[in-house]
Amino acid sequence: MGLTLAQKIIQSHLVSGNMVAGEEIALRIDQTLTQDATGTMAYLEFETMGIPRVRTERSVAYIDHNTLQSGFENADDHRFIQSIASKYGIWFSRPGNGICHQVHLERFGIPGKTLIGSDSHTPTGGGIGMLAFGAGGLDVAVAMGGGAYYITMPRMIKVNLTGKLSPFVTAKDVSLEILRILSVKGGVGSIIEWGGEGIASLSVPERATITNMGTELGATTSIFPSDEVTRAFLKAEGREEDYVPLSADADAVYDRIIDIDLSSLKPLIACPHMPDNVVTVESLRGTKVHQVCIGSCTNSSLLDMLKVAALLKGKTIHPDVSLSISPGSKQVLTMLSECGALTDMLASGARVLECACGPCIGMGFSPNSAGVSLRTFNRNFEGRSGTKDAGVYLVSPETAVAAALTAEITDPRLLGEAPVVTLPSQFRIDDSAVLAPADASEADKVEILRGPNIKRFPDCRPQKDSLSAELVLKVGDNITTDHIMPAGAKILPYRSNIPHLSQYCFGVCDATFPERAKKAGECFVVGGSNYGQGSSREHAALVPLYLGVRVVIAKSFARIHVANLINAGIMPLTFENPEDYDLLNQGDTLSLSNVYAGMDSGKITLSNETTGKKIALTCAFTERQKAMLKAGGLLAYTGQKND
Numbered sequence: 001m002g003l004t005l006a007q008k009i010i011q012s013h014l015v016s017g018n019m020v021a022g023e024e025i026a027l028r029i030d031q032t033l034t035q036d037a038t039g040t041m042a043y044l045e046f047e048t049m050g051i052p053r054v055r056t057e058r059s060v061a062y063i064d065h066n067t068l069q070s071g072f073e074n075a076d077d078h079r080f081i082q083s084i085a086s087k088y089g090i091w092f093s094r095p096g097n098g099i100c101h102q103v104h105l106e107r108f109g110i111p112g113k114t115l116i117g118s119d120s121h122t123p124t125g126g127g128i129g130m131l132a133f134g135a136g137g138l139d140v141a142v143a144m145g146g147g148a149y150y151i152t153m154p155r156m157i158k159v160n161l162t163g164k165l166s167p168f169v170t171a172k173d174v175s176l177e178i179l180r181i182l183s184v185k186g187g188v189g190s191i192i193e194w195g196g197e198g199i200a201s202l203s204v205p206e207r208a209t210i211t212n213m214g215t216e217l218g219a220t221t222s223i224f225p226s227d228e229v230t231r232a233f234l235k236a237e238g239r240e241e242d243y244v245p246l247s248a249d250a251d252a253v254y255d256r257i258i259d260i261d262l263s264s265l266k267p268l269i270a271c272p273h274m275p276d277n278v279v280t281v282e283s284l285r286g287t288k289v290h291q292v293c294i295g296s297c298t299n300s301s302l303l304d305m306l307k308v309a310a311l312l313k314g315k316t317i318h319p320d321v322s323l324s325i326s327p328g329s330k331q332v333l334t335m336l337s338e339c340g341a342l343t344d345m346l347a348s349g350a351r352v353l354e355c356a357c358g359p360c361i362g363m364g365f366s367p368n369s370a371g372v373s374l375r376t377f378n379r380n381f382e383g384r385s386g387t388k389d390a391g392v393y394l395v396s397p398e399t400a401v402a403a404a405l406t407a408e409i410t411d412p413r414l415l416g417e418a419p420v421v422t423l424p425s426q427f428r429i430d431d432s433a434v435l436a437p438a439d440a441s442e443a444d445k446v447e448i449l450r451g452p453n454i455k456r457f458p459d460c461r462p463q464k465d466s467l468s469a470e471l472v473l474k475v476g477d478n479i480t481t482d483h484i485m486p487a488g489a490k491i492l493p494y495r496s497n498i499p500h501l502s503q504y505c506f507g508v509c510d511a512t513f514p515e516r517a518k519k520a521g522e523c524f525v526v527g528g529s530n531y532g533q534g535s536s537r538e539h540a541a542l543v544p545l546y547l548g549v550r551v552v553i554a555k556s557f558a559r560i561h562v563a564n565l566i567n568a569g570i571m572p573l574t575f576e577n578p579e580d581y582d583l584l585n586q587g588d589t590l591s592l593s594n595v596y597a598g599m600d601s602g603k604i605t606l607s608n609e610t611t612g613k614k615i616a617l618t619c620a621f622t623e624r625q626k627a628m629l630k631a632g633g634l635l636a637y638t639g640q641k642n643d
């Protein structure tokens, strides 16, 4: 039986386990990446492991999420990451050099290699044929130390593309179409492999838009084959030697095959507040728009930017609209500047922002009250933009420009001739903003520079054999990490200060949660399905740990978040019968006994002391996970193993 492309890469990196869907496997990791918002914590964790140098082929620390430096906290964190990177053998991409996923694709990604990054959109690397995963900072720290990365062996979904995109229909619309088909839960437990004759017409940046947004499907990762298109991209980056052809076997077996005819697609738009809330742009025609943001790791490549510039050329944006454009990298911005496209953007009235995540993570550019914002980003979760009652829609760069010119949701096909943009055969290569680490022989001399904002890691709390505590918060379906631990300009500077962050935990759902949780001492949280979707931020587990959350019970969990909970020593349990969710009310006293026996049998009974009801829960963990929970998380477990 033949293998899928992902199975081939897994096989060549398998450290333990069998390639049977649903079983735990461990993978050797070739490359890692971090960004600043998750990086400080990941490096603090790496430091506690006591390993003198990273053991990966390439590890890169990017500064891209918080570049405002509105106070000392942020600047201190950058200095900390720069110094620790130098000491431990990690490359450092300076603020302004670009968004981690865009820069990694341009300068470091290699087909066939494994990559984990402390950012959920790390699967962007699948656009170049890498097997790339988003992970919590602690998992990245372990991989930097040469440890394996544990995942559940995914099922394989193939998306078979035929035909060719029509003018003004883009890779973003392909991403939105697959979200429409599968929903934000549809990819959970799966790797999505893109193939079929239609992929030949998609460039690497377009493929990367698609693999990037595979994260919104909940997929473990997404991947394209490595072919002549990949070779051309690597050649343009001056890295043709990194090219290797890679594809699935002709007789590879998939669990599901989805066909999409590219020629049949129309411009699509995701409505507030979920990326799978997808309709045609046509159907919302005429809706008033106040703000348009172009950029983010999904749509900030040179190709996207050249199209935007061509559409804006000679025109002026509508006076009622504020337009921001953030090119994805210094390489992109430099090339836009050299070819005059930047001038066309500026002349149109656009505000050109730094090459960073910017508005995507709520770092400025929050919409006006109840404003409508069209964004080329990948997430439109409630409150993420910084304005709780804003309506954020996700669109392609072309649809974004159409709205910027008209102040209404407008089908871009009404703009006239679609611009024909071809990528240059040679990109402008300048790695001066990527700093090499100190030589291993000099590493001892590098001092790690820490600011006062770096606070202690929360104390670990081993899971006990019994627990009786209050259900302090009950939330619904699709709770994202932006609900659990919001980001944005006010909070992001405190990613290495868990006590400070804790004041904002679950603020979008219930601002009284932190106080109530602290008062309870230990507590339960209950959620619906797909609990913890979205970001990889382990803060969404570390902060609840700090506040005393011991157990989260949900109908189902998102992959990265459930790993982060276990790494933090918080026990994730699922309802055997999802309807039992209705038997629990906020404020109830819940109790679990014989927890260790439950871990062994995979089943445990929850007693609702307030109502007298008994509820069956699934408690399925691997031996490694059980040991972590009993020890109080991955760091404590690693410490125990080393004792």
Ligand code: MIC
Binding pocket: 037, 038, 065, 118, 119, 120, 121, 134, 361, 487, 534, 535, 536, 537
């Ligand atoms: C996001 O898009 O939500 C982020 C910000 O990039 C996060 C990482 C973080 O919270 O720092 C992610 O996607 O993992």
Ligand code: SF4
Binding pocket: 065, 099, 119, 121, 296, 297, 298, 356, 357, 360, 361, 377, 378
């Ligand atoms: Fe940055 Fe937004 Fe991409 Fe997250 S989704 S890495 S915040 S650009």
